[in-house]
Amino acid sequence: MGNLFKWLLRIFTGCFGIGSVLAFAALAGPVTSSIIIAETNYNFGQLSEMEPLSHDFIVKNSGKAILNIRDVKPS
Numbered sequence: 001m002g003n004l005f006k007w008l009l010r011i012f013t014g015c016f017g018i019g020s021v022l023a024f025a026a027l028a029g030p031v032t033s034s035i036i037i038a039e040t041n042y043n044f045g046q047l048s049e050m051e052p053l054s055h056d057f058i059v060k061n062s063g064k065a066i067l068n069i070r071d072v073k074p075s
Contacts, residue, residue: 034063 042055061067 031064033061033065033067035067035069036060036062 037057037059039057042057044053044055047053059067059069
């Protein structure tokens with residue numbers, strides 16, 4: 001009788017633990033990406049056709065999922 005009780009207690013504890021993990025995951029909400037760009041415009045000033053231009057824009061993913069940037073267009 002003692003072994004049966006221990007076995008049932010382990011099954012109950014395991015099911016309760018799995019249920020708790022699944023409930024926590026459901027309450028946490030969807031995992032999404034979120035883009036943060038501090039500077040969205042940059043003025044190069046007066047341009048010369050002979051000089052190459054470049055500027056670094058800092059892009060940060062503040063979400064939990066992978067951030068996929070599929071297209072970038074200059075204005």
